[in-house]
Amino acid sequence: MRALVVAHGTLPTVKIQTIPRILIMSALWAGCADLVPESKPSGCLQWDTAQMLNDELTVDGERCIVFSTERIGEVAISINGSTSPGKASLVYDKNGNGAFDDTVGVHTEYFGGGVAIFTSPIPASTFFLALELQGKLSLTAAFTPHPEPEQMPEPGSTGREAAPLDAPATIRVSGYIGRLDERDVYRLRVADASTLALEMQDDSPGSSPITMAIHHDRNNNQLPEDDELVANWYNTSQPLSRCVEPGEYFLSVVNGEGLYTLTGGVSPLQGPGVCSDGF
Secondary structure (H helix, E strand, C coil), X not given: CEEEXXXXXXXXXXXXXXCCCCECCXXXXXXXXXXXXXXXXXXXXXXXXXXXXXXXXXEEEEEEEEEECCCCEEEEEEEEEECCCEEEEEEEECCCCCCCCCEEEEEEEEECCEEEEEEEXXXXXXXXXXXXXXXXXXXXXXXXXXXXXXXXXXXXXXXXXXXXXXXXXXXXXXXXXECCECEEEEEEEECCXXXXXXXXXXXXXXXXXXXEEEEECCCCCCCCCHHHEEEEECCCCCCEEEEECCEXXXXXXXXXXXXXXXXXXXXXCCCCCCCCCCC
């Protein structure tokens, strides 16, 4: 999570340029003065793309915006012109119903007037931008989708919810890991003794480092267990390579905060089809 706050002096002009792979979010403007849980959102007006890119509005107290993304990526938000100290909070809508009844805080930006700019990696979901400040504001927000393909269906957090990697010879998937999704588990089947080579790219440098664990499900109970651990990978520039026997394997992406890209694949051994290291 990166943030910049300018509290005093000349206010800079904030512009978000449109470049390839950047989508400007459409949003809903809602009055959320008391943030009382509701079964449905109320008092909402839809903003079109041009309004979201550069809109001026007057806020007196508390207001919120709700928006949705269909892909993982990074959201960048700029608020210019607050006349008093306040805060802007990015909030995750867990059940996706557009109401403040089941939420998780992602980031809160405090500032003493002036300009507030912050960015955050987010999964594909629904979010609120809750404002508690005063003044006539210039508000901009842009969402940059991750350039790599995402695994569908989305990986779960257990072996039984693991997303299948149906083409183990060529693995290339991306995802989000963090407080909103603490574990991504993938499943792949190895037909013959092979070399498994994997490389993890942390696409949100500066955030908490991401780690990965590989388990061989020898007892076929669909649970990554401690005695089935094949290897751990920590956030380094070195790829991971292991000889693996036939069977089903789990790749668990854990810890950290941000976006990642997982690449690699399985290639059959040349010669005797037995792993010498016992894996």
